[in-house]
Amino acid sequence: MQYYEVSPTTVIRADAGSFSYASHEELAPGTIVTIPVGKKVVVGVVLQKISQPPYDTREIISVVDQPPLPSQLLSLHTWMSQFYATHPATVWQTILPRGITKKRRKSVDSTSVNVQNRTKNVFTKDQLQALKIIDSMASGTALLHGVTSSGKTLVYIEASQRAAAEGKSSIILIPEIALTTQLVSAFTEHLDNVIVTHSRQTEAERHAAWLHVLNANKPVVVIGPRSALFMPIHNLGFIAIDECHEPSFKQEQSPRYSALRTAAVLAQDHSAKLVLGSATPSIADYYLSEQRNRPIITMPKPARKDAVKPTVKIVDMTKRNNFTQHFFLSDTLLSQLQQTFKDGHQALIFHNRRGTTAITLCQHCGWQAGCPNCFVPLTLHQDKHQLVCHICGYKATVPTVCPECQHADIIHRGIGTKRIETELNKLFPQQTIARFDADTPSDQTVEKLYQDVKDGTIDLIIGTQMIAKGLDLPHLRTxxxxxxxxxxxxxxxAAVERTFQLLAQVVGRVGRSHHPTTVVVQTYQPQHPAIQDGLTQNYADFYQRTIAQRQATMFPPFTHLLKLTCVYKTEAAAIRNAQKLASTLKSVAPRTVQILGPTPAFYERVRDTYRWQLLLKSPQRDDLVALLAHLPPQHWQFELDPTSLL
Structure with missing residues (x-):
C-alpha cells in the first residue's frame, strides 16, 4: 500500500488544505484523483508521497485518466496560497478547469490552427534591439515600453517562434477577450498549434483546450486572458503580458492574485522569459523595474516609418458656444464625423460609462431613482425601457410620474454609451453603427464582429474601455x-493614472499609417496634466510627476497595502465591527503599520448590505499578512496589494 498527501479542490476544513490517503497504485505528484470526504466524493490533486501515517487512512477512489499536472503548476499553487493568504482549495478552483472528471466525447480540437501561408517577419531597428535584449536574457522579467503601433505584437510572435525552435511553449496574456481574434489571426500566420482559452467558451471547449495542452508533445502557444496562465504547459519558454497596465490582470475574487506577479513566479519555476508590454506601463511596475535593474526595452517610434501623428483637437465643455448643434456632441466632433463618413472612412467614439443616462429624477421635488439594495442611482437603459443597478442588477420600470409628488416632471441626466448610440443613429441614419460594452449581446461582441470592424463594414464604433486598447483598425480615421x-x-x-492610460491608449487607435487622422477630445478640464500628457502620449513627464506624488502620499510602489472590508445587514453593525477590528489591529500591529479608517466603502451599500473598510499601509508586506490572523472568520473580506481603493 502507498500513502499520499492529497489536496482537495473543495474546502473541507478552514485550517487544512491537504489530507493523507492510501492507494494500491504508484502515483506521481500532480495526479488528479477522486477521494472520499465524509459521505461525499471530491476531486483532489496528489501533492507528494508520504510514509505510512500512525492513523488509519481511507483509500483514493479513482485516478483521472490523464497525465499528471506539471510540477511547476504544483509549485505555483503553493506559492499563490501562501502569498495571497488563500485556502489551497480556492486556488485549485482558479487553476483547474471545471468538470475535470467528466467523461466527454472526443472531438476534433478546433482551437489548434495550422499555418497556411507563413509570411517572413520584417523588423524595425527597435524591434531587432528588443529581440536582442530578450535573447540575451537567460530567464527573468523585462518591461517592453513601446508606444502604440510600435510593433510589440511582432516581437511577441518572434520570441514565441524562437522558443518553439528550442522545443518550448509560450503563453500570451491579453486584457480583453475582445482582442483574442486579432491576436490569434496574427499568431497563426507564423506559428502552428495556437490554443485559445477564455471564459466565453463552453465548459467542454475549455476542458478540450486544457487537455490538448496537457497532452501536447510539441510546443504550443496559448492565448487568452489572465486564466490562460494556468494552462498545464510542461516546458514553458516565453510569457508575454500585453497591455500589462490593465486592471483586468488583477482578479477581483479570491484568490485576488496579480497575473503579472504570478507570471513572474511561473517564469522563474520554468526558467522562462517574461515580457511585460505596454505603451503606458503602470507607475509602480516602471519604478520597480528601475529599482531592480530589470531590462526596460524602449520602442519609441511607430513600426511604420510613414506613420503620421494624429491631429488632436481639444473641445472645452465649459464653453457652451462649442455645442450649438447638439447638447453633448460638439460642433467640432460632428463636423469631423461628417467629413469622415463623406470620405468613406471609419470613426470611433469612446466613453467609459454604459447605459443611456446615469440619473433619473423629478424636476418638481428632487426625487431620484435609486437602487433599494445599494442606494446608488439607477441607470436608464432606454432600449429595454428599464432602470438598472450596475452593482447588483436590480431592475425597475421607468416611472411616468414621480412616486413621491405624483408630478410628471421626470427627467434623465448624464450620458452613457447607449445614449450616444441613439443620438448618433438620429444624426447619421445612413451609417452602420455598432456599440461595444458590457451590455452588448454575446453574438454581437467585438470578437464576433471583428472582421466587420476591421474591414470597415461598421462605419462607427461606440464603446467603453474595451475598444480603447489593442485594436488595430486600418480604416479608422477619427x-x-x-x-x-x-x-x-x-x-x-490610481484615478489620475487610469485616466492618462485610457486617453493615451484611445489616441493610439489612430496615427498608425500614412493616412492623416484626427482625435477630438471633449473635456471640462482641458488643462489637467493627466489629460494633456495622455493626449500627447507623454509618458516621461506623467511618470515623473506621479511618482513624486506617490512618494509624498506614501502609496504604491512606496508602501504595501491591505484593504479590509466588512459586510453587515445594518449600518450600525458595520460601523461597530469596523471600529472594533481597528482597535484590535492598532493594539497588535507593528509601529510601522499605518491604519486608516474605518470609513464607508466607495460602494457603501451593496445588495441590501452595508460595507465599511480599513486601509492598512506598511513598508513590510509580511506584517500585513500576519495581521490577517486577527480578521474575524465571518463578515470580513481582504485584498492584499489592491490596485484600486474603490
Missing part, C-alpha cells in the same frame, strides 16, 4: 472622446 475627465474625480490613488 476618434472622439465624449468626456475625457470622467474618472478624474474618483476617490482613488
Amino acid at each position: 476618434v472622439g472622446v465624449v468626456q475625457a475627465d470622467t474618472g478624474l474625480t474618483l476617490p482613488d490613488f
Whole structure:
C-alpha cells in the first residue's frame, strides 16, 4: 500500500488544505484523483508521497485518466496560497478547469490552427534591439515600453517562434477577450498549434483546450486572458503580458492574485522569459523595474516609418458656444464625423460609462431613482425601457410620474454609451453603427464582429474601455472622446493614472499609417496634466510627476497595502465591527503599520448590505499578512496589494 498527501479542490476544513490517503497504485505528484470526504466524493490533486501515517487512512477512489499536472503548476499553487493568504482549495478552483472528471466525447480540437501561408517577419531597428535584449536574457522579467503601433505584437510572435525552435511553449496574456481574434489571426500566420482559452467558451471547449495542452508533445502557444496562465504547459519558454497596465490582470475574487506577479513566479519555476508590454506601463511596475535593474526595452517610434501623428483637437465643455448643434456632441466632433463618413472612412467614439443616462429624477421635488439594495442611482437603459443597478442588477420600470409628488416632471441626466448610440443613429441614419460594452449581446461582441470592424463594414464604433486598447483598425480615421475627465474625480490613488492610460491608449487607435487622422477630445478640464500628457502620449513627464506624488502620499510602489472590508445587514453593525477590528489591529500591529479608517466603502451599500473598510499601509508586506490572523472568520473580506481603493 502507498500513502499520499492529497489536496482537495473543495474546502473541507478552514485550517487544512491537504489530507493523507492510501492507494494500491504508484502515483506521481500532480495526479488528479477522486477521494472520499465524509459521505461525499471530491476531486483532489496528489501533492507528494508520504510514509505510512500512525492513523488509519481511507483509500483514493479513482485516478483521472490523464497525465499528471506539471510540477511547476504544483509549485505555483503553493506559492499563490501562501502569498495571497488563500485556502489551497480556492486556488485549485482558479487553476483547474471545471468538470475535470467528466467523461466527454472526443472531438476534433478546433482551437489548434495550422499555418497556411507563413509570411517572413520584417523588423524595425527597435524591434531587432528588443529581440536582442530578450535573447540575451537567460530567464527573468523585462518591461517592453513601446508606444502604440510600435510593433510589440511582432516581437511577441518572434520570441514565441524562437522558443518553439528550442522545443518550448509560450503563453500570451491579453486584457480583453475582445482582442483574442486579432491576436490569434496574427499568431497563426507564423506559428502552428495556437490554443485559445477564455471564459466565453463552453465548459467542454475549455476542458478540450486544457487537455490538448496537457497532452501536447510539441510546443504550443496559448492565448487568452489572465486564466490562460494556468494552462498545464510542461516546458514553458516565453510569457508575454500585453497591455500589462490593465486592471483586468488583477482578479477581483479570491484568490485576488496579480497575473503579472504570478507570471513572474511561473517564469522563474520554468526558467522562462517574461515580457511585460505596454505603451503606458503602470507607475509602480516602471519604478520597480528601475529599482531592480530589470531590462526596460524602449520602442519609441511607430513600426511604420510613414506613420503620421494624429491631429488632436481639444473641445472645452465649459464653453457652451462649442455645442450649438447638439447638447453633448460638439460642433467640432460632428463636423469631423461628417467629413469622415463623406470620405468613406471609419470613426470611433469612446466613453467609459454604459447605459443611456446615469440619473433619473423629478424636476418638481428632487426625487431620484435609486437602487433599494445599494442606494446608488439607477441607470436608464432606454432600449429595454428599464432602470438598472450596475452593482447588483436590480431592475425597475421607468416611472411616468414621480412616486413621491405624483408630478410628471421626470427627467434623465448624464450620458452613457447607449445614449450616444441613439443620438448618433438620429444624426447619421445612413451609417452602420455598432456599440461595444458590457451590455452588448454575446453574438454581437467585438470578437464576433471583428472582421466587420476591421474591414470597415461598421462605419462607427461606440464603446467603453474595451475598444480603447489593442485594436488595430486600418480604416479608422477619427476618434472622439465624449468626456475625457470622467474618472478624474474618483476617490482613488490610481484615478489620475487610469485616466492618462485610457486617453493615451484611445489616441493610439489612430496615427498608425500614412493616412492623416484626427482625435477630438471633449473635456471640462482641458488643462489637467493627466489629460494633456495622455493626449500627447507623454509618458516621461506623467511618470515623473506621479511618482513624486506617490512618494509624498506614501502609496504604491512606496508602501504595501491591505484593504479590509466588512459586510453587515445594518449600518450600525458595520460601523461597530469596523471600529472594533481597528482597535484590535492598532493594539497588535507593528509601529510601522499605518491604519486608516474605518470609513464607508466607495460602494457603501451593496445588495441590501452595508460595507465599511480599513486601509492598512506598511513598508513590510509580511506584517500585513500576519495581521490577517486577527480578521474575524465571518463578515470580513481582504485584498492584499489592491490596485484600486474603490
